[in-house]
Amino acid sequence: MSKHVLHMPLREEEVRQLKVGDVVYLTGHIFTARDMAHLKIRTLLEQGGELPKDFAGAAVFHAGPVCLKDEAGNWKLNVVGPTTSIRMEPYADVVGKMGIRAVIGKGGMGQDTLDACEKYGYVYLQAAPGCAAKLAQGIRSVYDVTWFEMGMPEALWDLEAVEFGPLVVGMDTHQNSIYKTLREAALEKLEALYPEKG
């Protein structure tokens, strides 16, 4: 089976074709952003300020890389892997308004994100958790870093990805979520094992 490689900037129609369970790889700009960067972006949008990057068609990665400076003072990526995405759930609409087409993370997100995926046309992609050394093989270079004063993990890193993955579509634009389906099935099993009443 050939690799399904998507190139950034992603187009809305190609993203809307994806279905939960599809496996994809990404090539192009990937921006890391977690709690502080999302908060900062929301504040900028609310105040009508300018965002530091053009996020149209971009992929946002819930991650904080380990980067080291080489002798010439250039940033080199050491390792990078996904952080727990649910913390960014309050920003479901912000991400849509930014023009993001793919969110990469781990653990899945909630109903607000599922609604925003459908409304704005973006997908949630699950990366293998705890696999930072392997995933780093899909990052060729560090373009630059913004807001480094927020600390290495919370800064906005602009990374050059080459066939970054594999990534599993965990939530698509058609109200399908692997996490939601599994959760509902698990709650049914729980009721059979240890009923709430009784």
Place this chain on the structure above:
Amino acid sequence: MDKELVRAAIHDTCIRAVTEISADVRDLLGQALERESNETAKSMLSSMLENLDVAKQQDKAVCQSPGYPTTWVTFGEDGFPDFVGEAVADALGEATRKGYLRPSIVDPLTRYNPGNNTGEGVPNIEYQYHPGQDYMDFIISFKGCGAELGNAMKIFTTATLKLDQDFAGLKRFVLETAINAGGKPCPPFGIGIGIGGQMDIASKLSRQAISTRKWSDTNPDPLLARLETELRDNINTLGLGAAGTGGDTVCLAVKIGRAATHTAIAPVAINFHCWVARRAGIRIYRDGRIEKIL
């Protein structure tokens, strides 16, 4: 005890803890892959095992997140080992400079990150005096913090435990908490459960159980051993799977620690540990012999 020798051993143990995962957990991951029937879960588990190899070959951190470091030191007749905190802080600093640990410890309110993985109360050292012990045990564990997002604590009573139904109330709470955690704690996870004391004691027991015991061990207490097996197996029937994207193994181990409590209550703390079990431990004897215990 030769302090310099002990300091050097602590340093090496800290570096070992951040560059590999403990062998018992690696073995359990391999076994989970062998019996897995779900294709996505197989791919996730293979990635995890491959990641360990890549990290080793390239001399890199296994995971980008260093988690939160806690150390347990038990000591006896040689007296309080006052040098341990400094030795650990030195090792954390070196590991951070070398890229094994991302600088990730911040002020809880202002979020200020000093960049060296230390701060008020960090490194956290849990000292335990064991009268008559003629050696010192040192265990350090770096526990990821996405896992913390799934944690839960509840003060049970005799009625809510469902003592008359083989603790069905307690078991439901554990499974419900596992469902709510889903893929957040980087499954296949381990779960530490602390039962007893008050809220603080149950929480500490939960972390100690999952961070300092081998995940493949058997609890010497028959009741706890039975509960550990039943909970692990039933959590796995939920179908959540590696990475929380479906499959046969979401939980590699459940480990329970127990302490006496007051007759009115039964505090229960549930503590998730990601599969990246970065911990290492040594026993240092008075004559300088050093033995690996984790």
